[in-house]
Amino acid sequence: MVTYQVRVELEGTRSPLWRRLELASDLFLDEVHHIIQAAFGWTDSHLHEFAAGPSYYSRKSEHYLCPFQVEEGAAGVPEDEVRLDEVLARRGSKLFYLYDFGDDWMHVIKVEAVLPRDESAPRAICIAGERPGPGEDCGGVWGYEVICDAIDHPDSAAAAADYARMFGDDAELDDFPPTPFDLDSINATLAMSTGKDAESFGLLEALAHAIDSAADRQHFQQMVAMADLDTPVDLDADTAAQMVAPYTWLLNRVGTDGIKLTGAGYLPPAHVEAAMAELGLGEEWIGKGNREVQTVPVLALRESAQALGLLRKYRGALVLSKLGRKLRNDPLALWWHLAEQTPPDMDDFCEIHAGLVLLLALAGGSADDPYPAVSRILDAIGWRDIDGTRMTPVMARLAARETSFVLRRLGAFTNEPGIHRWDDNPTPQGTLFAKAALTTWLPTT
Template identity: 40%
Template sequence: MAASRRRPRLDEPAVLRVRVTLEHSDPPIVRVLDLRSDLRLDQVHEVLQVAFGWADSHLHRFALGESVFDDTSEKFLCSFDVEEQDDGVPETTVHLDETLSRPGDVLRYCYDYGDDWSLDLVLEDVQALDRVSVSARCVAAERAAPPEDCGSRRTAEELAGVLADPAHVDVHDINEVLGSPLARLVTGPFTPDLVAALLPLTGSLPDRIVPGLLAQLDEPAPLDRAEKERALSTIRWFLERIGADGLAMTAAGWLRPEDVVAASEMVPDGPDWIGKKNREIDTVPVHQFRLMLADLGLTRKYEGRLRLSKSGAAAYDDPDRLWRLLAGALPPGKTRTFARQAGLLVLAQIAATGVSDTDAVARALTNLGWRTSDGRRVDGFQAYDATRAVHAALASLDPSRHRRMRRPEDSFGPAGRQLAFEALLDLH
């Protein structure tokens, strides 16, 4: 097996200025793009489709080497070619800075294997990334691109037969599409699971989730270590109480009364809970909080005791590590399951608006095709029930407030919004 041509990832994300030229075009058909270095190649494909005005109705692939079909090239494949078991790796597993990192590097791309729209992506410059940088922007363009299915026309004379003005291209129009909420979702740093959940909703759900959510889904101001430490105080208190020896549990598998009483003074909604608050089965906020810690992989039951998991033990006294662990664990659940899609929608709501509205999430889940076992539409309580761990985790980050986790709609502060946003990022 030949050695990979891929480069190590850049230490920090940057802006790559890339000159993209359609092969054999005369005069040259060119787009100059500023692209975030951490874009996956499937996202770069979406940008190229916008930049050249194509409709993503044909197959495509990328390659490092002489061409995308050369036997010696390293190929990065679209999903169809992966399913066909073509030679190469999925484009979804490769980032742009693994293919372009030094000025002069060249990445090949081909769209529509019949018309053979082959593009050369040449790295011109590596620039610093700042908070206002977008994922993709067109900075210059030369000449209109060939339209779909025009028979591989690429000279001015040939294109004059299918275009009103082969010389006309509008950079503003390209950037208007690249800057749209939908394009920012597709080319943004978000987990593919979130994109898969939101894309089907973009034309069907005119409420808080889409499109208003997409328009507001920007990175919040980051928290410093001290702010994270304050936000995590409730979770860290519970993990520290478990400690290295664990907590003995009752024969029925519940927390002991003294631990329930202590926890009820710390967890969200606990201090205002009715009753003596000495039985876990009757003290819902404590029970939900304990289940949340287990769902996120921080604790486990073993030989009659509640113990820290390996990851929980390694992270509970390190706020930064614990924060990263929580971001990576939210939302719990396997890909494309009801619970995970519900959790992603709630996290997106909170990250974008600071509000969780499970009635809106229920409508979104219904639009995604989910139904109850007897065929009914999803309701707000079912959406909330599936996202209890998400609500409990984010509610715990505001220890100064005794937030009611059981309401179908609730607001969250800066820490909750920040963790929700980080949980949506594609960190692979």
């Protein structure tokens, strides 16, 4: 394994917009996707695709499938099966990354140097760059340049006129704000987003480094200490089987034949009704419980099973993944897999960060509602609502909802009877699961 020093340049800008990165050569392309998103300030709101060859559009180039294309049953090689050192080999090698098939942001990744790998180094780090990252949906390179002109020359009538022609007379200058180039911010995000794979810099440590206040940092460290993550998790097979029962039920329901999905991509009503009845979800939701899109407990279970690698969509059907086939009859192994993959990969680093803090609050063994502690830590690392409002427990609950869905299905929270009357106090089983999940985010030395 080596380190690639690469320059990632956004093609077509008037003056070069680029980032220089140092990347571990064994990163997979799905990880590189997230790294580029962080380096340029993208929000992962659109499709993307990598291509290796003479150019992106060359017939000789090989294209790699993003997760959506895989789910739709497209033919080709998924990006999460391709390592960086399989498509980049030496100085001068290029890889192409297209983001947003409407605005067509073409990133050219070029190897500047192949360096010896320092095992203590971050798996991804940004060391230089120029110009702010474009705002989402700003109209491609032309729109980006018009915005930059308007920002850089606020008194220019010509720049203002170009902006009005591009975006309309009522458009405000901050409708498509570029993301300032900030090395510290980029690298803090990279440290968090690659923490699960880092060998010497875990995500918990990255979160601690992101907290400015000494008091909040001490509180966070106390939470880590209370979690007692050095103590091995002792789990018996019966407890594991009881906790993973909803996922086992779903895997068995899908079975070897799979389930043909509706035209809109949802479970057919019969399967939704079965889940509501056989998993006892009726007390959690109102309505008929027969349409998945309107039955959140069933929808969340199915979507989390996909995010956790147990199920996938293939040619309009829901089918078991290779891992799902392996684990559906092994509750203990399934429990550990769920722990290793929680927070689930929902292509959203914010959800991962919030989910991780929620796990930390549960792992401490307190019987109290964890969300006040979660909101304090998220606020301390700079989380705010879109209007600048500081974090509250309610906001923290929403931020960690995907992790909360998994925890709830596993019996990690106590539940009171009644529609939506969820008591978020942890159970002993929830504390145990949270400890196991957190150990996978610790740095290895």
